[in-house]
Amino acid sequence: MRRSLGRALLGILLLGLGACSGTPEPAGGTLTVLASWEGAEGAAFESVLKRFEDESGIEVDYRGTRSVSQVLRSDVQKGRPPDIAVLPNPGELAQYVESGDLRPLTDVLGELPGAQWLPLQRLGTPVYYTVVVKADLKSMIWYRRGSLPGAPPRTWAELVALSGELGARGQTPWCLGMESQSTSGWPGTDWIEDILLRRSGPEVYQRFAAGELPWTSAEVRQAWQDWGQLVAAPGAARGGPDGSLLLGFGDSAKPMFTSPPGCVLDHFASSRVSGYQQYELPGRSKPTVDEFDFFPFPVREGSGNPAVEPAGVSADLAGMFTDSEAARALMRYLASERGQAVWPAEETSATFSINRNLLDQGVYRDALSVRVAERLTSGPWCFDASDMMPETMSDAFHRAVLDYLGNTGDPGELDRLLEVLDRVRVELPAEERLNLPCGR
Incomplete structure (x- = not known):
């Protein structure tokens, strides 16, 4: 297989292939x-x-x-x-x-x-x-086996309590990195989307993804506030908010596997399974799949089992x-x-x-x-909301996450950012919006 920036012309046409057979006949090109x-x-x-x-x-x-x-x-x-x-x-x-x-x-x-x-x-x-x-699969929180002080949290209140307990023990609760080249900020959009989905439900989430719910709505505002209060608290994330802005998302969980762990919890999608196993760590072998596990992102109090509620x-x-x-x-x-x-x-x-x-x-x-x-x-x-948004909207979402994380000490910053995001939403042509139902 060649890795090339050029594009060759197609030579010989493929003949005799049945639809979706997965067994191509030799043809060339x-x-x-x-x-x-x-x-x-x-x-x-x-x-x-x-x-x-x-x-x-x-x-x-x-x-x-x-x-x-x-x-x-x-x-x-x-x-x-x-x-x-x-x-x-x-x-x-x-x-x-x-x-x-x-x-x-x-x-x-x-x-x-x-x-x-x-x-x-x-x-x-x-x-x-x-x-x-x-x-x-999203709506997941990863941890190193044996690192939690008790059972995994099932509700948002229990997650907040766990983060506080880890901090009180002198541990850094959260691994967090926002840097991702031209798409920096997307790990934060995942956080806000999961909070909105798991605490406000799929109907609210779907309206948000389709551009029908204002960014200034109470549900969306609360999701941002919840995220900021959890990860931007002093000592909550390794390196603090400023350090998280500069840390690449791929390397942000490496400290989870050091001794002692440099952070305990990692909010990330299922692709982390391979990411963890690629980590080169001084003085030890690469992590194996037996070393880590996940629990479903917590849900709002009284809403049921987080393992069967709609996930991102x-x-x-x-x-x-x-x-x-x-x-x-x-x-x-x-x-x-x-x-x-x-x-x-x-x-x-x-x-x-x-x-x-x-x-x-x-x-x-x-x-x-x-x-x-x-x-x-x-x-x-439910499908990832920012991935369904038009590029103009998702790019603005990414930038707003970075601005918010860098200015969580400014009480007026969130209001300003949400108003800017809502102006972008209102100005988008209706035909650029994709409205897909949550899968059942």
């Missing part, structure tokens, strides 16, 4: 695929593409960049889009549907598994436009920007059970499919990953 994965994640995705290359004879030039949205936008504007792009933002992909740049998958795919995921893969239209390459999810969605037989073949492969099974089987992988059949095939290597996969394929869940 070249495709360009753009996605955000680098490092270990990028290598794992290349394993998927390599299997496709071997079976189809089609060569794939993979481009991995954390600035995938900006690169894709530039390529599309220049008239040289990749054949296939993988984005974590259905809101962005929906805008490419509106502009006519994203090609429909009519007559490309058969019926896809996971009924609750179908509206997402159709981007709110009657036809398929995307394939979920991998999914992530996100997904990486593949879309076809050039319509060719080779591009169709790769989209079919990515959607197929055969293609979906390659990535989760990779060593230290934290890739989860929405195809429940894979649970019976032993592709998940440990009990923790099985728990995540079962939750993703059974629901109920």
Whole structure:
């Protein structure tokens, strides 16, 4: 497999491929695929593409960049889009549907598994436009086994109490890092979304994600305040708010595995399974999956079991920007059970499919990953709100998180930020908003 910024012309057309068979016939040619994965994640995705290359004879030039949205936008504007792009933002992909740049998958795919995921893969239209390459479970808090003073908290009040108890013991409760190159701030948006979903419920959350709920509403304001009071309190986060602004999200939980631990709790999605196992730590081996665990994000008091209340999810969605037989073949492969099974089987992988059949095939290597996969394929869940927002809105959300965390001592800062965000919301054209129901 070549990693190249150039795009070769397609040579020989692919013939005789049944819809969604996942077994391409050799044909030849070249495709360009753009996605955000680098490092270990990028290598794992290349394993998927390599299997496709071997079976189809089609060569794939993979481009991995954390600035995938900006690169894709530039390529599309220049008239040289990749054949296939993988984005974590259905809101962005929906805008490419509106502009006519994203090609429909009519007559490309058969019926896809996971009924609750179908509206997402159709981007709110009657036809398929995307394939979920991998999914992530959110609404999770990670910890090192044996590090909690008691049972995991089930309610927000219990979580606040746990954070205070850890601080009283001289421990730093929270691992927290906001830096992520052009998308810095998104770990904070995940926090606010989880608080809103788990404390105000899926109906309020869905209105928020669709741009129907003002940012200045009591529910949204309370979610911001709750987050600030928890992680910006003195000693609550390693390095304090200013240190968190500069710390890369990928490295923020490393201190969880030092002795003694430099922080105890880590709010992050299921992709942390592989992230932890990649940590190079002085004086010890890399962490193994037996060293860490998670508990569901707490819910509002009296609302029920946090393990079965709607959870947040996100997904990486593949879309076809050039319509060719080779591009169709790769989209079919990515959607197929055969293609979906390659990535989760990779060593230290934290890739989860929405195809429940894979649970019976032993592709998940440990009990923790099985728990995540079962939750993703059974629901109920709500899709990541900022990923559904138009890029202008999600970018403003990211910036506001950084401003808020850096100015939590200013009582008027939150009011100002929420008013700015609401002005952006009101000015967005209705056609740029994506309204997807929570999955059941």
